[in-house]
């Protein structure tokens with residue numbers, strides 16, 4: 001039985017690491033767009049995807065940047081059969097998106113893949129790019145930088161703060 005709490009197997013990502021990994025994602029995508037290698041626009045999935053989306057747009061000199069807001073919630077009866085559902089609560093500009101061709105849709109992480117699955121249904125020709133990917137959802141990402149095991153919780157820098165920790169060998 002696995003009775004470990006989510007925060008007990010944690011991958012803590014600093015701002016610096018996030019910046020490096022987002023830059024690596026941009027460089028991987030450079031020249032891979034459908035129009036002579038160019039991408040038309042970057043769309044960040046709020047909220048976590050806005051940080052890598054900005055960095056990718058900056059690295060690749062893409063000035064058209066939009067966002068899509070997805071709200072996730074748990075549905076189902078008892079705790080055991082609860083499922084994570086997702087709903088789009090704010091769409092990007094339709095004139096920018098079309099069917100998604102040439103559009104880079106960026107998120108910080110793919111976990112179950114539900115968020116990307118929902119958005120892919122709306123923009124089937126878009127390219128989906130994430131910084132981190134867990135195995136269950138990684139097939140939903142066309143490009144990602146770092147694999148993280150399914151039972152690891154990723155802590156992003158905007159959810160953390162520097163704080164004092166006791167020395168390993170405490171004073172008596």
Ligand SMILES: O=P(O)(O)OC[C@H]1O[C@H](OP(=O)(O)OP(=O)(O)O)[C@H](O)[C@@H]1O
Nearest residue numbers: 046047048072109110111112113114115
């Ligand atoms: O692959 P999935 O299982 O769908 O999970 C991945 C999504 O979950 C997190 O966002 P969250 O919905 O928690 O919202 P936030 O970005 O606003 O923090 C993360 O930023 C991804 O967008």
Ligand code: HPA
Nearest residue numbers: 109111152153154155156
């Ligand atoms: O590992 C995670 N970290 C932060 N947010 C998340 N949302 C789904 N999985 C995660």
Ligand SMILES: [Mg+2]
Nearest residue numbers: 046047048049
């Ligand atoms: Mg998110």
